[in-house]
Amino acid sequence: MKENSKSIIFIAVAAACVLLALSSIPEKIDPASKGNRMGQALFETFDPRQATGIEIVEIDEENLEAKSLEVAQTEKGWWIRRPQKADYPANADNQVKDVSTILLDLRILDTASEGAGEHAKYGVLDPSSANPGDRGVGKSIALKNRSGSNLAQLIIGNEVEGLSGTRYVRIPEQSTVFTAEMRNANNVSTKFVDWVEKDFLDLDKWNIKRVTLDNYEVNLAKGQLNRKDKPYILDYENSEWKLSGSTLSDKEELNKEKLDALKDAFDDLEIIDVESKPEILVSNLKKGNEFFNNLKDQKNQAVVQSLQQKGFYTVAVQNPQGQQVPKVVSNKGEILVGMKDGVEYVLRFGDIYRGPEEDENATGDSRYIYAFARVNQSLLDPLVLDPVPSPLAAPQPSSKTDQNSSSEKGAKGDTGDKGKESEVPNIAPPGPPPNFIPSSTPPTNTPPPPPAVVNSKPAIPAKLDQNKSTESDEFTRKKAERDAEIARINASNANKQREFNDKVAKAQKRVNELNENLADWYYVISNEVFEKIRLERTDFVKAKETEEMPDEVKASHILISYKGADRADSNITRSKEEAKKEAERIRGLIINDNKDFGDMARKNSDGPSKTKGGDLGKFKFEVMAKEFSEAAFALDVGSVSEVVETGFGFHVIKRTE
Numbered sequence: 001m002k003e004n005s006k007s008i009i010f011i012a013v014a015a016a017c018v019l020l021a022l023s024s025i026p027e028k029i030d031p032a033s034k035g036n037r038m039g040q041a042l043f044e045t046f047d048p049r050q051a052t053g054i055e056i057v058e059i060d061e062e063n064l065e066a067k068s069l070e071v072a073q074t075e076k077g078w079w080i081r082r083p084q085k086a087d088y089p090a091n092a093d094n095q096v097k098d099v100s101t102i103l104l105d106l107r108i109l110d111t112a113s114e115g116a117g118e119h120a121k122y123g124v125l126d127p128s129s130a131n132p133g134d135r136g137v138g139k140s141i142a143l144k145n146r147s148g149s150n151l152a153q154l155i156i157g158n159e160v161e162g163l164s165g166t167r168y169v170r171i172p173e174q175s176t177v178f179t180a181e182m183r184n185a186n187n188v189s190t191k192f193v194d195w196v197e198k199d200f201l202d203l204d205k206w207n208i209k210r211v212t213l214d215n216y217e218v219n220l221a222k223g224q225l226n227r228k229d230k231p232y233i234l235d236y237e238n239s240e241w242k243l244s245g246s247t248l249s250d251k252e253e254l255n256k257e258k259l260d261a262l263k264d265a266f267d268d269l270e271i272i273d274v275e276s277k278p279e280i281l282v283s284n285l286k287k288g289n290e291f292f293n294n295l296k297d298q299k300n301q302a303v304v305q306s307l308q309q310k311g312f313y314t315v316a317v318q319n320p321q322g323q324q325v326p327k328v329v330s331n332k333g334e335i336l337v338g339m340k341d342g343v344e345y346v347l348r349f350g351d352i353y354r355g356p357e358e359d360e361n362a363t364g365d366s367r368y369i370y371a372f373a374r375v376n377q378s379l380l381d382p383l384v385l386d387p388v389p390s391p392l393a394a395p396q397p398s399s400k401t402d403q404n405s406s407s408e409k410g411a412k413g414d415t416g417d418k419g420k421e422s423e424v425p426n427i428a429p430p431g432p433p434p435n436f437i438p439s440s441t442p443p444t445n446t447p448p449p450p451p452a453v454v455n456s457k458p459a460i461p462a463k464l465d466q467n468k469s470t471e472s473d474e475f476t477r478k479k480a481e482r483d484a485e486i487a488r489i490n491a492s493n494a495n496k497q498r499e500f501n502d503k504v505a506k507a508q509k510r511v512n513e514l515n516e517n518l519a520d521w522y523y524v525i526s527n528e529v530f531e532k533i534r535l536e537r538t539d540f541v542k543a544k545e546t547e548e549m550p551d552e553v554k555a556s557h558i559l560i561s562y563k564g565a566d567r568a569d570s571n572i573t574r575s576k577e578e579a580k581k582e583a584e585r586i587r588g589l590i591i592n593d594n595k596d597f598g599d600m601a602r603k604n605s606d607g608p609s610k611t612k613g614g615d616l617g618k619f620k621f622e623v624m625a626k627e628f629s630e631a632a633f634a635l636d637v638g639s640v641s642e643v644v645e646t647g648f649g650f651h652v653i654k655r656t657e
Helices: 003-024 095-100 116-122 256-268 279-286 298-310 403-412 462-518 527-533 576-592 597-604 608-612 626-634
Strands: 053-060 065-074 077-081 108-113 139-144 150-159 166-170 177-181 208-214 217-219 224-226 232-237 240-244 252-254 273-276 312-318 324-330 334-339 343-353 366-375 521-526 541-543 552-560 615-620 644-646 649-655
Touching: 053 095, 108 116, 116 166, 116 177, 208 256, 224 312, 232 256, 240 252, 256 527, 279 298, 279 462, 298 312, 324 343, 343 462, 343 527, 366 462, 366 527, 521 527, 552 576, 552 597, 552 608, 552 626, 576 597, 576 649, 597 608, 608 615, 626 644, 626 649
Parallel strands: none
Antiparallel strands: 053 065, 053 139, 065 077, 108 177, 139 150, 150 166, 166 177, 208 232, 208 334, 217 224, 232 240, 252 541, 273 521, 312 324, 334 343, 343 366, 366 521, 552 615, 552 649, 644 649
């Protein structure tokens, strides 16, 4: 081949390669071109007022399948709808609002690509049509109207590198990939727990007054409960635990660390999943009745089967009316959590849960829980009424008593020298009035009446009239005083009774509200939390430590006070609840973020020691509030306490010596 011919061939091949390379380069968007949409709304025709539903679809990377969740607006609010699951309220704070507003006024920042071949690169493949194992699949979010049609739908892809909160996005029917600012993109989730209020009990550990551990077992053959020991009743007051109804030996003491962890675990009882209960259980619990009748009815047999599938059973017990009725029990026993307001939670634990939300529990196995609330008046401060004295009885007429009897009664009064009723004296037979001088007229004749008397009664000397008048006035005075005292005590007792009745009514209202939510569901919780709650005696009773308490310790503290606390500064306006949360936040910064205790005290403490980094110097146990000293003296040197409550507020304590 001649050199010229070779050159022509090489040039032709090179030109073909250049053309191929040019054709494969993604088309750049000219900012001045007609099709540029920078700054424009992604959805131009969209009426958000018509949105009554949200549908989210994403790929479950573990199971390599599409997973969907729908949230729909109903007359009762927003509810979660999942395949083969009962609807449940979407009551997580602001979740619906944050997700539903993502598509509103979504503005295009730039155009990333117009070719379908790069969808996987930007993570905007449609999850509804993706194949198992596909890479680059995004999340689909659609707002729907009442008829179920899409008002707007978007596929959310990867985050743009170097631009936090900015994502690649695509409308499913279009190939163009845009970038847009999406601060709430992580809220677009098909996880059930992301849409619900996890704290389903709404139980405040600070208001716990009593915990009862009833660790019975169920004898299925006999349909009865077996107990190794009677229930353990643990009362909690002023940061101190006491075991009631049972005794500790001289060498035993309560394990405060274990019991405090139990109390804290009630705050960690969070939903992993829910399953609906049979209607008869729901109806009874909402009426405040945990029993149900007609167990042999075919419908109720279905109830029994539903319970047994979750690890719950029925045994015959005597209800308050004396009837033998079925009661729901658990083979893991039950725990009663009594609150200061008279509300008592009943928690019964079932079998290990195996369900679609199991992968969302990062702590291991999950477990069913059967929960409801009831009123327990013994948790309230007892109603103590003042004794009401009896009214004073009117004195007996003394006109026919002898002089000695009358004189003695006039001297001592109705109740004698010491205010007690005297024994009834021996009364002499009726006779003439004292100092009466018979007339010379025969007894059969009526003597003339004395001038000062207008009736036929015998004249009574002025001295006797005065005694009777004085006696009558004294009785009237004492009776008036007694009647006033009775009225005052009755009014006070009526007020006490009314206040107690108000507390009971308030507790009942709270119970009704709780059961309105709790009654419908078997809840699923972490088994790890369950193991912190269901304690045996050997878990919370330990051998008494022989180490003697030091005479004094040195410690620093951070005080977070609140309006109304002892010696609180008048400038403090935060509530007690806000103070508790603030103290827990500060402790978290010290423990988890290694913030310097002294610096945190200087910046946040409401105590006078803040200028010294919270340093209190050395002090003896009795110098500080009992709760404070108990916590400080129990710490190891260098350790930081849990949040401790005293009358001054909430403390975080660090023992330094």
